[in-house]
Amino acid sequence: MSDTLATLVRMANQIAANLQHEADPVAATAEHIELFWDPRMRKMIRHHGTEGLSDTAAAAVQQLAASQSAQ
């Protein structure tokens, strides 16, 4: 895993951990990434798969990937 990707995985996990008390933590995590990450970072995490991601973060990334392919 490149350093940048490792950073993105860590960031996604941190976001998910801090949003775990939201009504829908997966959607909240996906929305946060959508609002604050630039397109290249989002693309990198979408293409990365789920390795190293917490369950919530992984589900959020999958949700991002799904909404991307739906567009």
Add this chain to the structure above:
Amino acid sequence: MTFQPQSDFGTPASTSEAQVSLTIDGRTVTVPEGTSVMRAAAEQGTAIPKLCATDSLESFGSCRLCLVEIDGRRGTPASCTTPVEPGMVVHTQTPRLAKLRKGVMELYISDHPLDCLTCGANGDCELQDQAGAVGLRDVRYAVEADHLNQPKDHSNPYFDFDPSKCIACSRCIRACDEVQGTLALTMEGRGWDSKISAGLGSDDFMGSECVSCGACVQACPTATLIEKKVVEIGTPERSVVTTCAYCGVGCTFRAEMRGEQVVRMVPNKDGKANRGHSCVKGRFAWGYAQHQERILKPMIRGDINEPWREVEWEEAFAYTAAELKRISESYGKHALGGITSSRCTNEETYLVQKLVRAGFGNNNVDTCARVCHSPTGYGLKTTFGTSAGTQDFDSVEECDVILIIGANPTDGHPVFASRMKKRLREGAKLIVVDPRRIDMVRTAHIEADHHLPLRPGTNVAVLTAMAHVIVTEGLADEAFIRERCDWDEYQHWAEFVSDARNAPETLEPVTMVPAGELRAAARLFATQPNGAIYYGLGVTEHSQGSSTVMAIANLAMVTGNIGRRGVGVNPLRGQNNVQGACDMGSFPHELPGYRHISDGETRKLFEADWGLALDPEPGLRIPNMLDAAVDGVFKALYVQGEDILQSDPNTKHVSAGLAAMECVIVHDLFLNETANYAHIFLPGSTFLEKNGTFTNAERRIQPVRKVMTPMNGLEDWEVTQKLAQAMGLDWRYDHPSEIMDEIARLTPSFAGVSFDRLDEEGSLQWPVNEANPDGSPIMHVDGFVRGKGKFVVTDYVPTDEKTGPRFPLLLTTGRILSQYNVGAQTRRTENVVWHPEDLLEVHPADAEDRGIKTGDWVKLSSRSGETTLRVTVTDRVAPGVVYTTFHHPATQANVVTTDFSDWATNCPEYKVTAVQISASNGPTDWQEDYQELSEASRRIAATIEAAE
């Protein structure tokens, strides 16, 4: 403007609403109840002679020069200590008064050297003025030679103390006590033998508690305490009001000038942030503006290993534009980005983000607020609806309990600290949450009621535990919550905080804060009528920085402490224009006024005004830019007024990112550390050389006014404009006021702001709009900006940065009073006498374990890197915690800090790094290599040729 000293009404203004009418010298005057006769007279234009009174201090009544006669009263009362009464008839000038005053004056002058013509204060001395005012023409007593040959104290680098000129009026002592709150001065002896002394009789100013704020110098009516610059240059001949360029307090000053030379900076009595006070930085540390190391010509080089080549501005702009164009064409437009500065004006910052969005064609713009207060923006916007503090500074005068968390106001925000200390001396309670025993915990006449010395990184746990106590002990302000907040969200939150796992007892092993003390602090905060929270970077610079800001907001809402004076959530901003830089759209996801870039309506507004289409996607934050650079996809960076190599975490990563870029443009005053990796250097201008505005921590927009011609030829906004023009943008601003007009046109919270209005009002606190035409000192008065206040569950998530056998200590960082940020300015002033190097504070137990003593060199190492610095052993820090500042490039404290950052904003986790320390005998390899690189990188071709 010709020179006029600031008016002095003799005694402070009364705040009473009740009015009293009286007659002074046959004229009727109406003033607030509690006003002194002296002030009432001054308000109607009658200057009663005075020496011991000045309107920044409570009246004292010692000189007896201000006597008046009042019908129906016996004797001649002192007008400074006599309050007005309805129907009073006062005479300020009668033969009897004239005689008495002359007598008093004669005594003063008999004990004063008569070297007026060569005295530094000639023409600016109240004793001289008053001798004239009372008509003193001869002195019958012999001069007491004893008093006239006392040695002068030159120890302070900025002012002299000449005791032989002292008239023992005690204004200096009272200024130090009442205004500054340091209590450094005392009066020794009695009568004619009275003598002012800094600390013990044997101390000089440098050796005393004095923090060099200058309040005593300003208060002194004679040349006893006088600025060295006045002695050297002479008295000023004109003055211009402007705003300090150092910290987020935003003190305004009168720059008192002779020609284009600053003689002194005098705090502006009408300044609504500072109310006539200042600190050592703003008042004295402006000499960097003329420092010989300032770069005044643009420079370019093809490679960072080459020496710099000086060029004309025109060549610099053409070359820069060509480089940016080349990179955009070969790597795509997303390979470009910019960094705005929290030290530059709103107008300059606005132009840099506009250049990135409109000229580079992307949103890769960020600001150094990323590394300080970005979590404030996120946290307060989420909970309250605006990314800003809720109060003005005056609000502190009505606090009953003050909670300071992660801030060190006496060092970081000294003028506001003085105002806070004044309120604490009046009896307000104080809670300090900080791993270090900051000065506020115990200082002259102040002792915190509770100090919670938490383990670094556990802010959220401590705040949640406080909330637990408040909710479970029935101390929540339910009426406020029901009216102002979302009740369902509150219940969800209350259930969370009430859980036994958030009890102070359960969390004590994590936070290291004794549960009983935490409970007592929470009760105190919840039960006082007005509770206010003040916080700083010790809150934001953590992996849960944004959560901590939201936990603070929760605490304010649950206790009903929002929406009136004396309460609120108050971020203390680091740099002078952090608030402004954030307001001006410096973040990669937001246009000016905190509107998300994906918001089509807002984008349309800007697109129509700027005449081009904007990228709807968020851009890169600083750390992401550096990652992308290392990955080879980010190639060009324009950095205005920042030194990311020294100020950002994990120096090695920053340098790797910069080294991977093809075009680094540094726009600054000096060849800073980032410039070691730069290809283009555009010389910047100081705050004394430009027009614009800064916005302080109270959302107060204040004018910055040009007092001298820019030595580099251009104001910073002109540099950005010319660069934009070279890139083909049709920008035509003739003056920064036109930039502010554009900001006002496009940003609803600035709708009513213009340079003309700022000239009229002195300052304005945003929002300034139709609903609040005169600005908004207090926010969320009748309701939150977002509608209902939002309680957010903030669960404690420990940082990934963990101590262990290799790195058993926690390093936390901060700053000190005399230095500012990376020190680029303050290190180039006499302020270095107070802080010649960064020191590492180590607790005695940790020092003993390692056989380390004060003054020893140690190696400080973390997972990121290592550096060396000297140690000071102190119990200010808790066992297991070490602390240092980051003002000196030689130390490079950020070599040690890590990439870990706030979950929501990527604000770096400066305040928690696992480290080890060990004895050392010299600099590390990194320090030596870096020193070599810096020296090589600062070569300028012309100098080399000249030397050969």
